[in-house]
Amino acid sequence: ELEDRLLLRWDAPLVNDFLAMIFYGVLKGLCGRWCDDTDGSLQNDLVGGDGTVISAEPARRMRAMAELVREDAEFAALLRNGERRVIAARLPEQPALAAAIASYLDRFADRCMEELKLESQTLRDDPMSLYRAIGHLAARAAAPVVDHAAEARQRAAQRVRRALRWRVLRRPLFAWVLRNARARVRDRENLRFERTRLFGRVRTILLELGRRYAAAGVLDDPRDVFWLELDEVLRFVTGGVSCPDLRALAAARRTAAQRAQEQPAPADRFTTHGWVFVGNSFASETTTAAPSGEERVGLGCCPGRVSGRAVVVRDPRGVELPADSILVAERTDPGWIMLFPAAAGLVVERGSLLSHSAIVARELGLPCAVAVPGATGWLQTGDLVELDGASGRVSRVERAP
Numbered sequence: 192e193l194e195d196r197l198l199l200r201w202d203a204p205l206v207n208d209f210l211a212m213i214f215y216g217v218l219k220g221l222c223g224r225w226c227d228d229t230d231g232s233l234q235n236d237l238v239g240g241d242g243t244v245i246s247a248e249p250a251r252r253m254r255a256m257a258e259l260v261r262e263d264a265e266f267a268a269l270l271r272n273g274e275r276r277v278i279a280a281r282l283p284e285q286p287a288l289a290a291a292i293a294s295y296l297d298r299f300a301d302r303c304m305e306e307l308k309l310e311s312q313t314l315r316d317d318p319m320s321l322y323r324a325i326g327h328l329a330a331r332a333a334a335p336v337v338d339h340a341a342e343a344r345q346r347a348a349q350r351v352r353r354a355l356r357w358r359v360l361r362r363p364l365f366a367w368v369l370r371n372a373r374a375r376v377r378d379r380e381n382l383r384f385e386r387t388r389l390f391g392r393v394r395t396i397l398l399e400l401g402r403r404y405a406a407a408g409v410l411d412d413p414r415d416v417f418w419l420e421l422d423e424v425l426r427f428v429t430g431g432v433s434c435p436d437l438r439a440l441a442a443a444r445r446t447a448a449q450r451a452q453e454q455p456a457p458a459d460r461f462t463t464h465g466w467v468f469v470g471n472s473f474a475s476e477t478t479t480a481a482p483s484g485e486e487r488v489g490l491g492c493c494p495g496r497v498s499g500r501a502v503v504v505r506d507p508r509g510v511e512l513p514a515d516s517i518l519v520a521e522r523t524d525p526g527w528i529m530l531f532p533a534a535a536g537l538v539v540e541r542g543s544l545l546s547h548s549a550i551v552a553r554e555l556g557l558p559c560a561v562a563v564p565g566a567t568g569w570l571q572t573g574d575l576v577e578l579d580g581a582s583g584r585v586s587r588v589e590r591a592p
Contacts, residue, residue: 193396197389204382211375211545218372221365226354232491232581235544236347237369238376239493239553240340246380246525246547247554249299250532252291253321257328259288270326278322292321301391302384304508304526309394310417320508324529331514331533339556343494380550387525400424404437415441418448487563489538491583492549495558497536498588501574503567504530517576521567523548531555536578538585540566552580560585 215234222228222237260267266285269278282289300315314321355362401416409427410416416424418441426432434440458475465471499515507527512518518534520527522541527548531537534557539548542561552559558580566585570576573591578584 193389193393198393204379204386207375207378207382210371211379214368214372214375215545218368221368222351225358225361225365226351230491230582232494233347233350234372235492235553235581236343236494237351238373240342240344240556241373241377241554242341244377244380244550244554245384246528246551249295249302249528250551250555252295252299253324253328253529253532256288256291256295256325259291260285260325261329264330267326267329270322271330272326273322275317275319275322288325292318292325295321301387301394302525302528304506304524306387306525307390309390309397310414311394313391313394320529323509323511324532327511328532339495340493340554341556343556376545376550379545380547383525383547397424409437410441411438415445418442418444485587487566487569487585489560489563489566489583489585490542490544490549491579491581492544492559492561493552493555493557494581495536495556496577496579496581497558498575498577499535501538501570501572501576501591503570503572505567517578519566519570519576520548531557536576536580538563538566538570538576538578540564 215238218237219231219234222233223231226233228234257267260270263285266281269281282292296314296318300313300318303311303313305311306313351365355365397416398413401410401413404410404416404427405413415438419437423432423434423437423440427435427437457473461471461473461475463471463473497515497517499517500513501519502510502512502516503519504510505521507520507530510530512530512533514533515535516533517536517538518530519538520540523537523539525547528551531551532555537548537552537557537559539546539559539561540563542548544561546561549559549561551557558578560578560580560583563583563585570585570587571591574587575589577586577588
């Protein structure tokens with residue numbers, strides 16, 4: 192029923208994404224032509240700070256939960272360093288925090304790393320990354336809550352009013368484009384979240400099937416269900432599979448996946464000839480020289496100038512960001528939100544102005560640059576970095592010791 196009614200219905204998100212690109216692009220053009228926006232950041236400030244983008248809510252909730260245990264240094268240390276069973280046993284001692292965590296998991300448990308892979312473990316399976324994030328935020332000095340995104344939005348609105356003060360015909364057209372750009376960008380993230388919830392429900396159903404197959408001796412482990420194809424999982428019940436040995440199928444595919452993970456990552460663009468899996472290397476046929484120097488420029492997503500030590504992260508699970516760090520990643524997805532509240536700035540190698548990291552950074556007022564060429568190969572953990580979130584300029588001031 193979920194598949195028939197929802198899973199295959201991609202029309203609304205696709206149409207909204209198309210309109211988001213159109214209106215955002217038109218808004219950027221109008222900011223440049225009508226508002227003398229030379230650095231290309233005005234449209235980011237106008238669109239950010241909406242307050243209704245669901246993807247920014249996890250970060251705000253984590254900060255609020257950290258405040259609940261800030262005065263209890265011992266419990267905050269337990270969240271940072273303790274074992275899961277010990278934390279779970281002592282959590283009832285903090286009823287307000289326990290209720291806040293339960294509410295968070297009820298709402299956002301499926302927002303995890305690689306959330307659209309059904310085999311991904313969620314916070315419902317292991318909430319340790321949430322415990323750790325709360326503990327580390329609680330250990331930091333309390334800072335005044337300043338809504339940088341809302342402030343930037345107000346400044347941008349004043350700038351537009353000054354530029355269009357005597358432009359009677361331009362004002363309503365600009366307002367219409369801005370209103371639609373804000374709505375489509377907001378709905379882009381909110382529709383993604385609804386898709387995440389849908390995949391979470393399907394994940395729950397498949398895990399229950401896996402538990403029943405394991406109990407019947409068909410599979411060795413409930414999570415082996417994710418090594419099977421959907422038709423194999425469902426038609427085994429009615430005898431409609433060509434190979435009823437699901438245990439052997441799961442083992443063969445697990446082995447193939449392990450071999451694939453040992454191979455180098457494929458190029459961004461590659462060409463195959465003949466049979467795809469025979470005689471093809473999946474490597475790029477052209478080589479491009481890597482940028483050199485101590486400065487690179489990407490796309491500025493959220494204004495603000497910050498400096499700090501870079502922390503290059505390839506897998507956010509178990510990562511602890513020191514205070515005032517610049518988070519550097521090849522790409523991010525919603526599972527990275529645990530690290531955003533602790534970062535002073537964000538540098539991403541891939542992405543666009545409408546990518547998840549860009550939208551969430553704008554909502555949180557986190558200085559951010561995306562599409563920074565070769566960022567994770569150029570920067571090393573410990574490098575002293577300066578980031579200009581408006582222009583997208585990233586400078587390495589000092590190499591790591």
